[in-house]
Amino acid sequence: MIGIEKILIDPLNIDNNQRINQSDHYALQLIINFRTRSISHRSALVILPTLNTRSFIRSYSKEYYPSAGLWPSHFNLLWPFFDLIDCQNDQEDILLRLRLLLSQYPSFSIKINEIDSFIENNIIYMKMNDESTKYVKQLHEQLIKLFPQCLRDKRSSCYNPHMTIGQFDNEEKFNEAKSSL
Template identity: 90%
Template sequence: MKTSNYMLIGDFNFGDNNLKEQNILALYENKVHDLWKDVYNFDQNPGYTFDPSTNLCAHITSQSQTNRRLDRYLIHTLDKLSYSIEHLSMIGIEKIPIDPLNIDNNQRINQSDHYALQLIINFRTRSISHRSGLVILPTLNTWSIIHSYSKEFYPSDDLWPSHINLLWPFFDLIDCQADQEDILLRLRLLLSQYSSFSIKINKIDSFIENNIIYMKMNDESTKYVKQLHEQLIKLFPQCLKNKRSSYNPHMTIGQFDNEQKFNEAKSSL
């Protein structure tokens, strides 16, 4: 498709364990969201829209008598749009009289062999700005030693204190209710699952290709921050700046406009 904004809706005629579906979802990684899984705990409410155990029509038409979630709402990663699900539920689960002219007859049947899904979803335009980032800031007691390096070599230090990028660019927050609901609340819920942790710096390193000097974390800290980054990308896939490059967490302390200055500073550090 020529657009990144689209939804896939309907009867897919295969369940969650179908190999073709798993291959497709693996191909698109975190770009496609299953809205039922956004709302419900799948183990507690699997959302079987084809359920021979409770639906007489499904029981009649099914050969395997296997419960399956055949009907879906899938949404592709939205470009500069955010969404919030107001309501998602299964409907059409009520049984109706087999003989509508004889309502006293206790014989009843489901309206279809599938239950239906009802969705109310809200979309909002959401700009992503290079002036905004989701970052890890060093604790205050470490600023002086970091600043002793960055004040000389990092001209942007006054505007952007030394930090570790988690997501950049990030949403342009405007301190509105939508920010609270769509971004900050979701962030809090994710981060509440993490215990506090320490980041250990054990080396000064450099990116030769763009003349940057940075403080490098040890392997354990790098692994932990990368895991957090992966969860954040799942939460806010719109903020994935470069889908082809790998994430390399670091804290810049020097940036130079030519190779000579870069080499001089690197040797002194």
């Protein structure tokens, strides 16, 4: 059947008098806006210390770590991580996959047994004991398999879990703080 009657294009806007021929076939316009989820250096997947240990850790980091007020002391699991701003599929794409992985791990405690340093960039950090390091490295490896796009460089064997508590702009301040800890 061919329609000979003309109908309004926008029936809700009566001021617009544009009309088209009535038909049983209409073209549809489909606009697909594919967005690639970006990896952001402003985002990380981390382990935070428990509330009852944060004040103890903060006492060190407040004095020696200028970024302590912006970001609490933590252990990085993956950095950079996904930019989760304005993404509606986080629940399935990231959080569900993350929950499924973490549900396979029993809860655990991280034991810190010393304060160590990275001399090459004047950083002082809290170091885990060997058992905690091994466990966190295993978790890190599983996370890399789950989110390979978050791997900053291909040298994942160099992953050294640590909690930065001091960063210094020169070697003199670094050595002074290191000797006081």
